[in-house]
Amino acid sequence: MAILVVLPLALISVIGLVVGDAVDPALGIPAIDGVAMVIIFAFQLLGGNYTLDFLRSDLFSPRKWRLQALPYPPFCHALSILISSSLFSAFQGFAMVLYTHWVYGVRWGSFLVILGLLLFFSAFNQLVYMLIALSVKTDKLGERLGEVYGLGSFALAGVWFQLPNTLVFNFLARYGNPLSLSRNVMLYIMTGRYGNEALYSLAILLLATTALVTASIYFGRRKLA
Amino acid sequence: MVIARMADIVKRYGTHLVLDNVSIEMGKGEIVGLLGPNGAGKTTLLFALTGLIGVDSGEIELFGRPLGDNTLETKRRIGFVTQEVSVFQDLTARENLEFFGGIYGLRGPGLKQRVQHALEIVGLAKYANRLPAKFSGGMSRRLNIACALVHAPEFLIMDEPTVGVDPQSRRHILETVRELNRQGTTVLYTTHYMEEVQAIASRVIILDQGHVIAEGTISDLVEQIRHEERIRLEVVDVTEPLLQNLRKLEGVKGVVVEDRIVRITTQVGFGNLDRVLAAASEAGGVLSINAERPTLEDVFLTLTGKQLRDGGEE
Numbered sequence: 205m206a207i208l209v210v211l212p213l214a215l216i217s218v219i220g221l222v223v224g225d226a227v228d229p230a231l232g233i234p235a236i237d238g239v240a241m242v243i244i245f246a247f248q249l250l251g252g253n254y255t256l257d258f259l260r261s262d263l264f265s266p267r268k269w270r271l272q273a274l275p276y277p278p279f280c281h282a283l284s285i286l287i288s289s290s291l292f293s294a295f296q297g298f299a300m301v302l303y304t305h306w307v308y309g310v311r312w313g314s315f316l317v318i319l320g321l322l323l324f325f326s327a328f329n330q331l332v333y334m335l336i337a338l339s340v341k342t343d344k345l346g347e348r349l350g351e352v353y354g355l356g357s358f359a360l361a362g363v364w365f366q367l368p369n370t371l372v373f374n375f376l377a378r379y380g381n382p383l384s385l386s387r388n389v390m391l392y393i394m395t396g397r398y399g400n401e402a403l404y405s406l407a408i409l410l411l412a413t414t415a416l417v418t419a420s421i422y423f424g425r426r427k428l429a
Numbered sequence: 430m431v432i433a434r435m436a437d438i439v440k441r442y443g444t445h446l447v448l449d450n451v452s453i454e455m456g457k458g459e460i461v462g463l464l465g466p467n468g469a470g471k472t473t474l475l476f477a478l479t480g481l482i483g484v485d486s487g488e489i490e491l492f493g494r495p496l497g498d499n500t501l502e503t504k505r506r507i508g509f510v511t512q513e514v515s516v517f518q519d520l521t522a523r524e525n526l527e528f529f530g531g532i533y534g535l536r537g538p539g540l541k542q543r544v545q546h547a548l549e550i551v552g553l554a555k556y557a558n559r560l561p562a563k564f565s566g567g568m569s570r571r572l573n574i575a576c577a578l579v580h581a582p583e584f585l586i587m588d589e590p591t592v593g594v595d596p597q598s599r600r601h602i603l604e605t606v607r608e609l610n611r612q613g614t615t616v617l618y619t620t621h622y623m624e625e626v627q628a629i630a631s632r633v634i635i636l637d638q639g640h641v642i643a644e645g646t647i648s649d650l651v652e653q654i655r656h657e658e659r660i661r662l663e664v665v666d667v668t669e670p671l672l673q674n675l676r677k678l679e680g681v682k683g684v685v686v687e688d689r690i691v692r693i694t695t696q697v698g699f700g701n702l703d704r705v706l707a708a709a710s711e712a713g714g715v716l717s718i719n720a721e722r723p724t725l726e727d728v729f730l731t732l733t734g735k736q737l738r739d740g741g742e743e
Contacts, residue, residue, distance in 0.1 A: 266511065266512075266515065267511075267515040269481055269509070269513075270509065270511045270513075270515035270576070270577075271515075272481050273479055273481060273507065273509035273511075274504060274529070274532050274533070275501040275502070275504040275505045275532065275533065276532045277501075
């Protein structure tokens with residue numbers, strides 16, 4: 205739990221020292237702002253592990269019999285895990301937003317809008333991990349798939365290295381992963397520019413959320429009935 | 430009043446027949462011991478009875494209603510102690526009970542009172558604010574039981590609640606079951622430990638390979654296999670005339686000598702104790718004599734052909 209706060213803040217601090225007062229030439233914002241935004245949202249991708257852990261340990265372990273014997277439908281328990289984890293992860297991210305604003309002077313724009321986006325993005329990620337929890341047979345496989353989702357998104361968003369300059373990779377880097385989609389929306393909130401990209405990204409995230417909810421209901425009925 | 434009834438239950442896992450036309454009935458206020466070796470189908474029977482798994486055929490009724498009618502209301506009246514310790518390790522004992530009590534609809538002072546009562550019943554009141562991770566195996570098991578009885582269920586189902594616990598905790602658990610029963614709770618108790626059933630059960634059901642092979646009070650079951658009885662005789666000196674006298678007695682099937690102890694196996698119904706005592710007194714000094722009655726263990730062995738704690742995995 206702590207690693208999802210300590211590690212991103214450590215990364216922001218170290219990279220912040222390196223970039224100093226530099227301005228990102230492509231985006232026209234201070235480099236530290238871009239770094240803080242990408243790292244905080246990147247770690248939101250891994251926040252879905254809360255849902256994965258609690259779902260697997262409560263409803264896919266021997267404990268499930270005790271919970272299923274309660275006068276309380278298992279889907280209610282799954283939903284409560286999803287909501288609590290979404291809130292917890294979002295507020296964890298928001299704490300880092302406030303910290304980077306006060307300590308590093310990152311200009312986030314409206315805090316209320318940032319909190320809203322964090323809540324939405326956190327819920328999106330919890331849904332992804334819920335789907336993983338509902339569709340795998342072993343906890344290990346669930347964890348591996350979660351890592352593939354998180355680290356795969358980092359890679360596609362070009363966090364570690366630049367992707368080849370081709371049409372497909374350019375599209376994937378801009379709209380083909382949740383981290384880039386949230387970054388596009390964030391850039392609009394922070395700068396007031398890139399409105400079209402933000403709109404498309406929000407639309408894609410909403411469509412994907414609808415698909416995730418539908419798939420979760422389908423698998424949930426099969427696995428938790 | 431019948432609390433639970435299962436009639437002609439058949440349950441298969443794939444091609445494996447786990448419950449084969451099982452029929453049982455439990456009356457209000459009973460403690461029924463469900464005995465069976467590993468793989469007999471005990472846990473499957475409990476899961477079927479509580480609606481946690483479906484059955485292939487047969488009828489199940491709880492509190493006079495078919496299972497499936499208002500399942501949530503039925504579940505409210507049941508407490509289920511699972512074989513695995515199913516408590517939340519990151520909540521204290523009290524918080525665990527508050528969580529489970531809350532789901533059963535308890536709120537406010539009523540919840541607090543029930544939580545305290547449950548903690549006292551299982552002897553964990555002093556440890557209410559500790560995390561289960563700091564508990565011994567026996568304490569965890571007791572907390573597991575408390576979670577199932579915090580809402581004062583009418584019907585408590587316990588699936589091997591004493592596996593792996595120390596003798597002190599086991600005694601406490603058995604006393605808890607007796608106390609709950611005195612307060613009116615009906616209990617269905619599965620175990621591997623014959624002595625537990627003998628200590629608490631008013632009636633026993635023996636399950637083997639998916640069949641109910643015997644059912645009744647312990648004395649009824651013992652009666653079923655009382656073809657013979659064993660007499661233990663302790664004498665000052667074991668002499669040949671003594672042994673000859675004993676062997677000549679009608680119904681005596683065998684005489685075995687171990688130092689000054691003579692074990693005599695006889696058929697029942699011959700007034701054996703008196704006749705053995707008379708024959709032994711003629712031949713010399715008798716120090717003690719007592720009849721050894723068949724136990725539930727003997728019943729189980731006779732009916733199933735195996736010890737209770739052997740067999741495959743369930």
